[in-house]
Amino acid sequence: MKKKPEDRRIGRTRKLMHEALMSLIVEKGYEAITVQDILDRADVGRSTFYAHYRDKDELLLSSFEHLRSMFEQQQQAIIASRRTGNDPEINFILELFRHTGQHQKLYKAFAGKQSGEMVLKYLHRYLYDLLIERTTLLMKSRKTPPVPIEITTHYLVSSLLSLMTWWLDNNMPYSAEKMDEIFRMLTTPAIEAAFGRKVEISDYDKIAGAPGGSVKAFYSHFIDNDCCSS
């Protein structure tokens, strides 16, 4: 499983620097941090830092990539565990909120108010790329949606990030499930409107049978929702 015949010192040093950066971000905000701060906090030599990373940004990106792969692995695990049943759908948004809850410290550094512009853009782009292919696919059946899909997708990502940020910056007063519910309440009708009023059940079935695997999975909560009854 592991292909890591790596010097222990490397891992240890990197961990020290990552932890130092994370804690510093929460304390004083990413932009205000100097390499010297990281060196002091991690108690690591100057040349050591530059032996591993080109600059502050690369260190941060590296942390982000780590978190991302953790999330993706967890997603895969969940999907795999449900493959046996006949309902392999997962609620992507909910899982993201859950993962955020499980790794508050890291997410605070990346998506909290102290986070740097760079990661936020990176995160935005990451989520945008994840969604755009699915929205595009979802739109195949429709002629011209009232709102261009790029805008809708951009909008959706911003909405999601704004909820995440709010959640993190306000000590997470609600559960991940509640946040997911809020996201659904706010965006489900918007998606319907943007996609041209009412996503029909027939569309839903069509999509479900279309290639692309998890389209149905991801959009399931947008379409077969029950948030609008009651």
Place this chain on the structure above:
Amino acid sequence: MKKKPEDRRIGRTRKLMHEALMSLIVEKGYEAITVQDILDRADVGRSTFYAHYRDKDELLLSSFEHLRSMFEQQQQAIIASRRTGNDPEINFILELFRHTGQHQKLYKAFAGKQSGEMVLKYLHRYLYDLLIERTTLLMKSRKTPPVPIEITTHYLVSSLLSLMTWWLDNNMPYSAEKMDEIFRMLTTPAIEAAFGRKVEISDYDKIAGAPGGSVKAFYSHFIDNDCCSS
């Protein structure tokens, strides 16, 4: 009207520095700009810069304040010009998009992808404060909204800013009116959902008679909309 017995040199120097900063932001992004860059572009002395502003951020903030007061003045003018008629309502969002169209260069520097984190946060807060009092007022009549107003407001501001940013970064392919329409399509149903399904006409009338002046004006397009018929 004007109370400005000010040395002409001051205004000239400041204008040079502001223009330099604006153009530099669009070119290389705010974070990457050094004071030296501004000095070179504006062709002013180093000591001159620091005689006017503490640092880069203060110069930017000052530019922002200028734009803000321009916008607010224009708003006042529009309201005043309609006071004679019996329909003094204005569509705040639409006016903001129009103002953006009229001052593309400035808005690109503030809300475009090259903009700095600082102004964006400032802008976010500015819009948030504008909205929160109105949403709070709007909610007075309801017991407990399904979604807390702070979240809804935070969400609305993020949505608006994300549309503005998208618009600016994609060479503004649509008219301000179209952007306003898109914003309405995406958020009107969300607001209704967040405020507890269907804002009744009775609520609307109540709000219209309530203190707070422009509440009705601002929310007019959310409530007496026609985007959901057809």
Place this chain on the structure above:
DNA sequence: TCACTAACGAACACTTTGTTCATCAAAACA
């Protein structure tokens, strides 16, 4: 045990910041 190599830290040149001050030139004022 021993060869390897990561970590160290001092020293380096370089960039950027923010301040000071004597000097110059352009407004403002009468």
Place this chain on the structure above:
DNA sequence: TGTTTTGATGAACAAAGTGTTCGTTAGTGA
């Protein structure tokens, strides 16, 4: 118009940060 006030100038400065180099030290893996 001439005089005074005041902003702009640029050189010089200390301070802080960046990113690199290299000989030395010490932990690691075999």
